[in-house]
Amino acid sequence: MKIKHFKLERYFAKYEFSAKYLISSSDCDGYSLEYILSCASKEELNLWNNLKFGYTDSAGSEFLREAISNQYLTVNPDNVLVMSPGEANYILMNVILERGDEVVCMAPAYQSLYQVAESIGAKIKFWLPENTNSSYYYNSDKLNELVNDKTKLIIVNFPHNPTGFIPTITDLNKIVEIAARKNIVLFSDEMYHQIVHNPKDEIPALCDVYENAISLWGMAKSFGLAGMRFGWLATKRTDILNDVLAFKDYLSICNNAAGEVLTTIALNHKDKFIQPNIQKIIANKNLFNSFVAENTDLLEFGDTNACSTALVKLKIQETAYNYCEQLVNNCGIMMIPSEMFDYGNSHVRIGFGRENFGDILNVWQDYMMR
Ligand SMILES: Cc1ncc(COP(=O)(O)O)c(C=O)c1O
Structure with a gap:
């Protein structure tokens, strides 16, 4: 059976283990x-x-x-x-x-x-x-x-x-x-x-x-x-x-x-596995809401009630794909553009399940101030 490439997984394959920061992962940090x-x-x-x-x-x-x-x-x-x-x-x-x-x-x-x-x-x-x-x-x-x-x-x-x-x-x-x-x-x-x-x-x-x-x-x-x-x-x-x-x-x-x-x-x-993940996701989503409030010229986010991911609108002229490529190449943040979901070119996926989420937002903010 011939099958098309899995765009999201191919994009992860390109950067997941070389980019310094991952801000789009759908999984939570792995337990030991x-x-x-x-x-x-x-x-x-x-x-x-x-x-x-x-x-x-x-x-x-x-x-x-x-x-x-x-x-x-x-x-x-x-x-x-x-x-x-x-x-x-x-x-x-x-x-x-x-x-x-x-x-x-x-x-x-x-x-x-x-x-x-x-x-x-x-x-x-x-x-x-x-x-x-x-x-x-x-x-x-x-x-x-x-x-x-x-x-x-x-x-x-x-x-x-x-x-x-x-x-x-x-x-x-x-x-x-x-x-x-x-x-x-x-x-x-x-x-x-x-x-x-x-x-x-x-x-x-x-x-x-x-x-x-x-x-x-x-x-x-x-x-x-x-x-x-x-x-x-x-x-x-x-x-x-x-x-x-x-x-x-x-x-x-x-x-x-x-x-x-x-x-x-x-x-x-x-509960020892799921509950800490939910708490982390909620805390990171709150950080993200504050980040969006400070960057309304770039981002639009209507909040979520579930999951570890969100699809966030980029309010820019260029494509999400180009923005993500620049971000990963200039400051090491890997972010998934909506092109990987065949869903237009003006959204990105954000993942809330990682411990270093707040640090990544700081790196992203610094990048925007450059
Ligand atoms: C909706 C959905 N189904 C299935 C999977 C596959 O899960 P796994 O990575 O454990 O194979 C994923 C992974 O991202 C997913 O998001």
């Missing part, structure tokens, strides 16, 4: 092995110390799927398959879609969410936000207009990368109703699940709400463990999971043994 083990119970430490590096259960070891299913209200270990999020997305599209199928996907979006489907030959319709340059709203009436009897799959991502949008429960239910009315499978990328800036805004995982929904969550964002490379699908559609499992035999086959234990520890002590 020492920290993960310091959270472990006696039994979990025992599991770690007696770890053997044989093959693991290709669905994910029982103890891990148990820890995952505990994160949901209506899911049991048989409703869970473990693999990297990218692999899960790739396989799922391949087992569900055929050439000519219609797919509706939110946009802008993490490219793999629609690119794999497009490569298979599916026809993609994009559900775009209503926006006022600086804040975003996905109107379910618009989704409704895009869906028809040929729609095979609806793809959503809440909290949303890059805009930071999260629907209300009422709007979420409307989305589920639209899918349920035509019995459409709903793929719900929930990589930023539970990253809400106020607990009242939290929404349920869609696999707990709709029997035709498949939820994707993983370690990279909410948990601050991107290097673990672990994610999972959770769904009542065990027929789809069986097909995904059979396809996985051609890719990773099974998961790495050490990651399974460490992921289990993080899941069993979730």
Whole structure:
């Protein structure tokens, strides 16, 4: 299968490990092995110390799927398959879609969410936000207009990368109703699940709400463990999971043994991982709001309620891509232009999950004063 380059990932590949500062990362700082083990119970430490590096259960070891299913209200270990999020997305599209199928996907979006489907030959319709340059709203009436009897799959991502949008429960239910009315499978990328800036805004995982929904969550964002490379699908559609499992035999086959234990520890002590990340994101977003207030000639930002990212308007004549290239080359700050999301050329993604965020804003401010 031929597939277009993943623009965002290629841009990261160019600068992520050479630029001095990263201001657009969607993940939070990675926790250390020492920290993960310091959270472990006696039994979990025992599991770690007696770890053997044989093959693991290709669905994910029982103890891990148990820890995952505990994160949901209506899911049991048989409703869970473990693999990297990218692999899960790739396989799922391949087992569900055929050439000519219609797919509706939110946009802008993490490219793999629609690119794999497009490569298979599916026809993609994009559900775009209503926006006022600086804040975003996905109107379910618009989704409704895009869906028809040929729609095979609806793809959503809440909290949303890059805009930071999260629907209300009422709007979420409307989305589920639209899918349920035509019995459409709903793929719900929930990589930023539970990253809400106020607990009242939290929404349920869609696999707990709709029997035709498949939820994707993983370690990279909410948990601050991107290097673990672990994610999972959770769904009542065990027929789809069986097909995904059979396809996985051609890719990773099974998961790495050490990651399974460490992921289990993080899941069993979730608050010790997610809560510090949320506090960091809120603090950095506050710093950013002050920064925007001092730089209204350059930036427009309408605030967010969720996620670790925001899509911010640049009020300049030149393209976002050119601005970002100058920024990284002149002061070492890597920032993602909206061209990498195929979303015009006047926005940038900001990521709030890193400890040095305030320092980076100072470097950016100095650069503007030069
Ligand atoms: C919406 C979304 N889905 C999936 C992924 C992939 O997650 P991972 O980096 O753990 O493979 C990302 C990563 O940025 C993402 O933003």
